[in-house]
Amino acid sequence: MKGKSDTKNDRRVRRQKRVRAKVFGTAVKPRLCVFRSLRHVFAQLIDDEKSKTLISVHSKNVKSGDASGRKGKVSVAYLTGKTLADKAKTLNIKSVVFDRAGFKYHGRVSAVADGAREGGLEF
Numbered sequence: 001m002k003g004k005s006d007t008k009n010d011r012r013v014r015r016q017k018r019v020r021a022k023v024f025g026t027a028v029k030p031r032l033c034v035f036r037s038l039r040h041v042f043a044q045l046i047d048d049e050k051s052k053t054l055i056s057v058h059s060k061n062v063k064s065g066d067a068s069g070r071k072g073k074v075s076v077a078y079l080t081g082k083t084l085a086d087k088a089k090t091l092n093i094k095s096v097v098f099d100r101a102g103f104k105y106h107g108r109v110s111a112v113a114d115g116a117r118e119g120g121l122e123f
Contacts, residue, residue, distance in 0.1 A: 016102030023099050024048050032084070032096040032123065034112050036103055041077045043084045043112050045096060054091060057084045068118075070111060077108035078115040085119020095122045 025031025030045040044056040059076045062083050067075030088096070096116070103109045117123070 012102040014102070019099060019102060023097050025097055025099075027054075029095050029097055030054055030093060031099050032113075032116060032121070033099040033101055034103070034109050035101055036077075036108050039073075041073075041080050041108055041112060043080055043116075045084065045088060045093065054093070055084060055087045057087065074108055074111045077111040078118075081112035081115025081117075082119045083115075084112075085116045085121045088119075088121060094120070098123045
């Protein structure tokens with residue numbers, strides 16, 4: 001229910017809390033959390049049992065490459081997911097639980113997921 005002081009971000013945070021009540025990451029199967037700002041994309045693998053971030057990738061630190069037909073910010077998000085999957089291989093992580101953090105699963109959020117799947121992660 002929308003109120004006067006109910007902003008778009010307030011509604012996203014409420015959705016995120018609902019998702020986080022069900023999604024839980026372990027050391028064997030960590031949580032892949034995606035945050036999308038206006039300019040950048042952040043992706044992390046989190047072990048919720050120990051409350052530790054295992055791997056984090058920021059779109060600023062991603063090197064350009066083949067984004068298989070994607071353009072602009074969506075291509076950077078795809079490469080962010082692919083870079084995260086490559087780093088996860090070094091820790092022998094093959095399977096993750098996806099956490100979209102209250103964002104719709106389209107655009108840059110789904111591009112991160114596609115890149116991570118392409119890089120070898122399963123979810």
